[in-house]
Amino acid sequence: MIFRAVEDADLITRVRHGDVEAFNLLVSRWEKRVFNYLLRLTGKHEDSLDLTQDVFLKAYQNIRKLDDTARFGPWLYRIAHNEAYSQFRKRKPEVGLEDTTWFEREPAPGVAPDLAMAVNAALDRLTPEQREAVVLKVYEGFKFDEMAEILDCPVSTIKSRLYTALDLMKTELAPGSGRGFR
Amino acid sequence: MSICSRAEDLRDYAFDELAAGDRLSMEQHLGGCGECAGELDRLRVTTAALRALPDREIPRRIAFVSDKVFAPSRWSRFLSPVWGFASACVMAAALIVFAYHRPVEIRTLVSAAPQQTAAAPADITNQVNEAVAKAVSQVRAEDAKSTKVLLETMNRNHQREQQTLMEAVKVMQNRVNTSTLLASLDRRQPGAGQ
Numbered sequence: 001m002i003f004r005a006v007e008d009a010d011l012i013t014r015v016r017h018g019d020v021e022a023f024n025l026l027v028s029r030w031e032k033r034v035f036n037y038l039l040r041l042t043g044k045h046e047d048s049l050d051l052t053q054d055v056f057l058k059a060y061q062n063i064r065k066l067d068d069t070a071r072f073g074p075w076l077y078r079i080a081h082n083e084a085y086s087q088f089r090k091r092k093p094e095v096g097l098e099d100t101t102w103f104e105r106e107p108a109p110g111v112a113p114d115l116a117m118a119v120n121a122a123l124d125r126l127t128p129e130q131r132e133a134v135v136l137k138v139y140e141g142f143k144f145d146e147m148a149e150i151l152d153c154p155v156s157t158i159k160s161r162l163y164t165a166l167d168l169m170k171t172e173l174a175p176g177s178g179r180g181f182r
Numbered sequence: 183m184s185i186c187s188r189a190e191d192l193r194d195y196a197f198d199e200l201a202a203g204d205r206l207s208m209e210q211h212l213g214g215c216g217e218c219a220g221e222l223d224r225l226r227v228t229t230a231a232l233r234a235l236p237d238r239e240i241p242r243r244i245a246f247v248s249d250k251v252f253a254p255s256r257w258s259r260f261l262s263p264v265w266g267f268a269s270a271c272v273m274a275a276a277l278i279v280f281a282y283h284r285p286v287e288i289r290t291l292v293s294a295a296p297q298q299t300a301a302a303p304a305d306i307t308n309q310v311n312e313a314v315a316k317a318v319s320q321v322r323a324e325d326a327k328s329t330k331v332l333l334e335t336m337n338r339n340h341q342r343e344q345q346t347l348m349e350a351v352k353v354m355q356n357r358v359n360t361s362t363l364l365a366s367l368d369r370r371q372p373g374a375g376q
Contacts, residue, residue: 027244049242139233139237
């Protein structure tokens with residue numbers, strides 16, 4: 001993990017010296033994660049792909065503004081978060097991420113339909129803020145301080161959103177001790 | 183919902199957010215707290231169910247194919263006025279060269295014109311001179327004619343005025359004669375009126 005971070009930092013240094021291929025390498029490392037983050041946020045395939053492209057374009061244009069190259073991941077996700085919310089505000093100012101329906105998504109390949117449906121239903125009941133906290137923690141594996149940086153709010157708020165969400169989902173996905181989806 | 187006082191630490195522990203010392207303490211606690219152990223189990227089942235939904239493959243890869251398209255570096259920003267000045271110099275030089283070459287063509291055309299005139303036949307000049315002389319004589323003749331008409335008109339007017347004056351003088355003389363005659367008659371017959 002540390003080695004990977006150093007490699008990213010090295011690539012960023014090369015990008016800052018005009019090496020476009022170094023940026024392409026950075027993109028290839030992060031594009032799938034950013035795309036899935038946006039897909040879980042928006043629930044829409046095409047929108048997520050367009051947003052992913054916008055995110056990397058912005059990152060490319062602003063990479064000189066990144067103070068700490070070791071924090072590239074949170075910085076990139078911060079851009080992705082802003083882009084997603086900016087798009088929602090632009091398209092329908094009165095409609096936000098809460099109108100995203102998780103059932104619109106295609107069924108995940110290789111996953112039991114019942115499990116996929118139960119997980120999607122559980123995620124669908126969350127507020128957008130709770131859902132994003134779950135996505136960043138459970139799917140993307142960010143630390144609380146990184147999540148605070150991405151979402152621009154205190155760690156205590158992040159924890160509150162995440163743990164409330166888990167309490168809600170736990171009743172459906174793991175109703176009793178030792179039980180759950182097999 | 184757990185009622186154990188370490189429920190918050192348990193969740194941090196489940197997400198590997200506890201410091202090393204607290205982590206060891208939590209592991210010891212879990213050994214004796216069935217409630218926290220059960221809660222940890224449920225948290226792990228929940229997160230495992232969530233992670234069962236795999237990441238999707240990105241439909242198409244993103245790549246930047248342009249060359250070094252970047253915001254200008256410090257050197258670029260520093261040099262940009264120099265390049266701007268250099269561009270202005272090149273434009274000025276181009277204008278000077280253009281302005282130098284352009285009049286040469288005009289001079290050539292201008293200098294070519296007298297040669298063509300000199301090369302014209304002499305009879306054309308004579309014809310022109312004759313035409314000019316004819317035009318001048320015509321103008322002079324017209325001027326003489328109009329002058330003559332004007333003088334005649336003036337003479338006629340002058341004679342008419344003289345005639346009018348003579349008639350007026352005659353009338354005045356007649357009036358004087360008549361009054362003189364009447365006065366002499368009055369002197370000759372002093373009591374004729376009494």
